[in-house]
Amino acid sequence: MWKTAVDMAAAFPDGFLFGAAVGAHQVEGGNTNTDWWWWEHREGTSCVEPSGDACDFYHHSHDDIAMLARFGLNAFRFGIEWARIEPAEGEFSTAQLDHYRRMLAACHEHGVTPILTFHHFTLPMWVHELGGFAGSRFPRLFERYCERAARSLGELIGYACTINEPQGLGWSGYVLGVNPPGVKHDERAARRAADNLLEAHRLASPAIKAHTKAPVGVTLAIPDLQYEDGAKPGRSGFEVESEINDQFLELARSDDFIGVQTYTRIRIGPEGPRSPGSEWSAVSRDLAETDEVTQMGYEYYPRALGGAIRRAWKSTGGRIPILVTENGIATTRDERRIAFMAEAMDEVLDCLAEGIDVRGYIHWSLLDNFEWAFGYMPRFGLVAVDRQTFARHPKPSARWLGEVARSRSLPTAWGAP
């Protein structure tokens, strides 16, 4: 089925950020000193394959930044890796900080605003051994790492994201056991982790701000949660995460922006979540992409982005700017990625027309990369990567998004297969 949108004359405002994102562990390669590396190599986990060399982004980052700029994009979100910067407790690596400084400088050379993530899921092994997110020292250790990194990188940062999707880390690591440390059914530890992550964000924000003029905020996974008639709020993982999101949104009232990340909607019926992909056992399922679901088993529903933006905007009293820090689709059909982006970005235009202060749209992801326990099968990238030669092969969607960025408007028609 093909949908057509007519009369899309509306334009994105001057200065709007159009970009793409990557997460350090998912692309750098050889990130051996982390809990995820340990987890990927452990017997009996749900990981389908280890990250290995990933996209060797550690050595290709400068070419990738130049490529992104050539597409016409003006923003790049990437992460710094705590395990490289502080490989042992209290030992900071100047060489690694210099590596990330050079990447930030390369962004500026190409007219690209760097959006820097301080933490994206992975912990140094020594933090893992101290109890990880649930360990009592976590918030202060994180604060110290952020202060140290910001001191070296601060003036080059465009936007700073403290923690990526903290709302889910407790539940997935201590209840579902699908992420490190792989503990199951321990809701108390999950709560401790969530409380520590809230505290870590609260402490890290001023520590970063002390060294930068860049806006500082947190990036939250906000699916469009839709309660249907007869649905009773329950204790599904989605609802627990949603409550934790509320706490982060409360804290975000003192932040400079909120990073919104959305992939689908979750419908809650009288029997609980009933959307495709609403079970995390998805990792071991047969993930065939269909017209209804993406390669991740998520419902194909690009308009979810509008619901998520409106929720973040309302819960902070309509005062804190929104940056879409992730939105995308795992698909082998690149024309479907274009259709997804078009419809999602059309929602962004609607939100702007409603007066919501949306500062940018950062697509997930620049590269086909390591999708955590799912390995390399899901294709989220605007660019394919040959994992033997590390050659980059831009897809039509990369050029499409670049064209949207250059013209600051959406084409008037798109397909939605």
Ligand code: BGC
């Ligand atoms: C994460 C990314 C991940 C993406 C797609 C987000 O939850 O921040 O690391 O690859 O979703 O699943």
